[in-house]
Amino acid sequence: MALVEKASAKLEALPLYARVRNSLVDRMISGEWKPGESLPSEFAIAEELGVHQGTVRKALDTLTAEGLVVRRQGRGTFVAEAEDQSILFRFYRLTRNSGNKETGFPDSRYLSQIKSSASPQEQALFGISGRDYVWRFERLRSDVTGPILWEQLIVPEKRFPDFSEKTQLPNNVYQFYGANYGIIVAKVAEELRAVTGSREVCDLLEMPPASPLLEIDRRAFALDGKIVEWRISQCRSDTMHYRNELK
Amino acid sequence: MALVEKASAKLEALPLYARVRNSLVDRMISGEWKPGESLPSEFAIAEELGVHQGTVRKALDTLTAEGLVVRRQGRGTFVAEAEDQSILFRFYRLTRNSGNKETGFPDSRYLSQIKSSASPQEQALFGISGRDYVWRFERLRSDVTGPILWEQLIVPEKRFPDFSEKTQLPNNVYQFYGANYGIIVAKVAEELRAVTGSREVCDLLEMPPASPLLEIDRRAFALDGKIVEWRISQCRSDTMHYRNELK
DNA sequence: AAGTGGTCTAGACCACTGC
DNA sequence: CAGTGGTCTAGACCACTTT
Numbered sequence: 001m002a003l004v005e006k007a008s009a010k011l012e013a014l015p016l017y018a019r020v021r022n023s024l025v026d027r028m029i030s031g032e033w034k035p036g037e038s039l040p041s042e043f044a045i046a047e048e049l050g051v052h053q054g055t056v057r058k059a060l061d062t063l064t065a066e067g068l069v070v071r072r073q074g075r076g077t078f079v080a081e082a083e084d085q086s087i088l089f090r091f092y093r094l095t096r097n098s099g100n101k102e103t104g105f106p107d108s109r110y111l112s113q114i115k116s117s118a119s120p121q122e123q124a125l126f127g128i129s130g131r132d133y134v135w136r137f138e139r140l141r142s143d144v145t146g147p148i149l150w151e152q153l154i155v156p157e158k159r160f161p162d163f164s165e166k167t168q169l170p171n172n173v174y175q176f177y178g179a180n181y182g183i184i185v186a187k188v189a190e191e192l193r194a195v196t197g198s199r200e201v202c203d204l205l206e207m208p209p210a211s212p213l214l215e216i217d218r219r220a221f222a223l224d225g226k227i228v229e230w231r232i233s234q235c236r237s238d239t240m241h242y243r244n245e246l247k
Numbered sequence: 248m249a250l251v252e253k254a255s256a257k258l259e260a261l262p263l264y265a266r267v268r269n270s271l272v273d274r275m276i277s278g279e280w281k282p283g284e285s286l287p288s289e290f291a292i293a294e295e296l297g298v299h300q301g302t303v304r305k306a307l308d309t310l311t312a313e314g315l316v317v318r319r320q321g322r323g324t325f326v327a328e329a330e331d332q333s334i335l336f337r338f339y340r341l342t343r344n345s346g347n348k349e350t351g352f353p354d355s356r357y358l359s360q361i362k363s364s365a366s367p368q369e370q371a372l373f374g375i376s377g378r379d380y381v382w383r384f385e386r387l388r389s390d391v392t393g394p395i396l397w398e399q400l401i402v403p404e405k406r407f408p409d410f411s412e413k414t415q416l417p418n419n420v421y422q423f424y425g426a427n428y429g430i431i432v433a434k435v436a437e438e439l440r441a442v443t444g445s446r447e448v449c450d451l452l453e454m455p456p457a458s459p460l461l462e463i464d465r466r467a468f469a470l471d472g473k474i475v476e477w478r479i480s481q482c483r484s485d486t487m488h489y490r491n492e493l494k
Numbered sequence: 495a496a497g498t499g500g501t502c503t504a505g506a507c508c509a510c511t512g513c
Numbered sequence: 514c515a516g517t518g519g520t521c522t523a524g525a526c527c528a529c530t531t532t
Contacts, residue, residue: 015520041498052522057499065312067494073499074529093493188493194441194459194484212441212459217488237441241464244491246340246435247314262501288517299503304518320518321510 016051020059023049025068028079028184029223035178038076039069068186068223082174082185093242094149094235106141106148106171111204113137113165115157125219125227126156133157137169140204147205149235159183159228173229174220183228187221192242197234205236212237263298267306270296272315275326275431276470282425285323286316315433315470329421329432340489341396341482353388353395353418358451360384360412362404372466372474373403380404384416387451394452396482406430406475420476421467430475434468439489444481452483459484 014022024039033039042060046053060077063069071077118126118134126134137153153173157163160181170176177183197205197213205213213234220229235242261269271286280286289307293300307324310316318324365373365381373381384400400420404410407428417423424430444452444460452460460481467476482489 017520043498054523055521058520060499071499072530074497074531076498076530093491186494190491190493192439192461192489192491194461196459212443214439214441214461242439244437244439246437247433264501290517301504302502305501307518318518319511321512321516323511323517 017055017058017062020045020049020051020056021062024059024063025223028068031182033079034182035079035081035175035184038078041076066186068184079184082172082178093244094240095243096145097239097241106143108139108141108169108171110169111138111140113167115163115165118156122154122156122230125230126158127226128156128158135160135163139169145239147236148240149233150201150204151231151233154230155228159222177228184223185220185228186223189219189221191217193217194237195234201234205234207236207238214240214242216242264302264305264309267292267296267298267303268309271306271310272470275315278429280326281429282326282328282422282431285325288323313433315431326431329419329425340491341487342490343392344486344488353390355386355388355416355418357416358385358387360414362410362412365403369401369403369477372477373405374473375403375405382407382410386416392486394483395487396480397448397451398478398480401477402475406469424475431470432467432475433470436466436468438464440464441484442481448481452481454483454485461487461489463489 024045027033039045039060040048042053042056046056049056060069060071064071068080069077070080113135115133115135118128118130118132120130122128122134123130123132126132128134133156135155135157139151139153140147141149141151153169155163160177174185177185193215195213195215197207197209197211199209201213202209202211205211207213214237216231216233216235218229218231218233219227220231222228271292274280286292286307287295289300289303293303296303307316307318311318315327316324317327360382362380362382365375365377365379367377369375369381370377370379373379375381380403382402382404386398386400387394388396388398400416402410407424421432424432440462441459442462444454444456444458446456448460449456449458452458454460461484463478463480463482465476465478465480466474467478469475
């Protein structure tokens with residue numbers, strides 16, 4: 001039952017706490033603990049794996065730093081939900097320019113929602129074949145002041161088997177992925193560019209044609225390292241900006 | 248000599264390791280240890296402050312996570328330099344689009360360099376008065392393929408007393424701040440927008456007039472929490488993009 | 495009161511660096 | 514070889530949450 005024989009530990013590449021961390025991640029991937037559910041206590045994990053509680057703590061500290069679990073004193077350790085660490089700042093960096101009025105979380109209007117075969121680029125991105133399908137969503141996000149951004153969202157059908165033309169994506173899609181498919185978004189990579197808005201998008205955003213827009217090309221990675229979502233957004237840049245803090 | 252009486256620890260708001268961390272940061276701010284210099288060993292700090300070595304380790308782990316120190320097994324603990332954690336990715340997120348040819352670190356050509364009184368916005372930003380001065384640098388950064396970005400860089404004279412019209416800023420200004428003024432840039436906040444390039448900037452960047460440019464408004468914070476540099480960059484967005492990874 | 499995570503001390507041993 | 518940071522165990526006590 002021990003995670004590894006301690007005698008062989010010296011031969012292993014990774015320190016013990018890192019192997020504990022990995023074994024916990026594996027069990028999250030397998031779905032043993034879904035987002036929002038609690039993990040066993042430090043002592044329980046330590047006993048199960050045959051290591052000291054302090055070593056388990058270090059593994060859990062690592063997971064906390066990675067944002068994969070949330071620990072609450074007196075309550076327990078929980079698989080992080082997309083809600084935790086305030087999605088608004090974790091994955092949503094767009095902010096109104098000033099007059100910091102809270103305009104609330106943006107609402108989404110879906111413009112289209114179709115299943116189609118994966119393009120070569122999508123095949124490469126998602127690691128799927130030409131016979132596989134992807135779902136493409138096109139939506140317009142607005143807050144009380146009006147339209148903010150236009151967005152195309154693409155996911156591989158394989159990982160979201162029972163989608164249909166009627167599937168309603170909620171505002172917080174990452175929580176939706178977690179709750180319904182056990183998919184934990186562990187990392188997001190974004191590329192930002194300034195582009196000239198097409199006539200169609202400018203119309204949707206209620207801007208003059210050829211306005212400069214902030215384009216965000218985002219890939220969301222699941223715990224297993226594979227891309228589960230590709231998203232291209234074009235955002236008004238007159239009233240909004242993208243915030244980033246580097247430490 | 249002890250950091251705090253342990254008896255009074257219960258009354259303190261912060262845990263011991265956090266107070267150790269803060270006292271170490273204070274000494275970095277005071278200039279006792281400058282960027283690149285080494286701190287005392289864990290045991291030495293522990294003895295000096297009258298705490299256990301494990302507590303000092305936790306404080307140093309925190310500082311490592313914050314990027315303020317770098318630890319090297321067998322050698323010691325060093326105040327982080329701007330070079331550490333590879334400046335290219337820490338504070339320089341601009342990358343060529345594809346054909347990932349390494350085009351090298353961009354070179355800078357200075358277009359102007361003047362001292363002038365602080366505008367109201369600059370007074371607020373830097374916390375200085377209307378009688379204080381700022382230095383404004385305007386530069387064009389290029390790599391082997393040509394111009395990449397135009398940039399205006401503003402620093403308060405107070406913190407950089409012996410600047411002159413002849414001061415040559417090196418490419419890596421943060422290392423320069425550290426080595427020459429003991430200023431450790433602890434945090435950088437950026438706001439990104441898409442803008443329409445002015446005729447002058449488009450000319451400098453060798454782009455058609457009114458091209459969409461990626462504008463980056465950046466404030467650099469020193470260890471003491473004050474802003475030490477304000478920078479506005481406008482970057483070509485046809486060949487370059489801004490990369491960001493959210494975890 | 496019992497169970498959880500958070501802090502702090504204690505000490506052993508390992509791995510790496512530089513003399 | 515001595516000195517550094519890195520890992521791992523061990524156990525005490527505290528703070529918070531739930532029952």
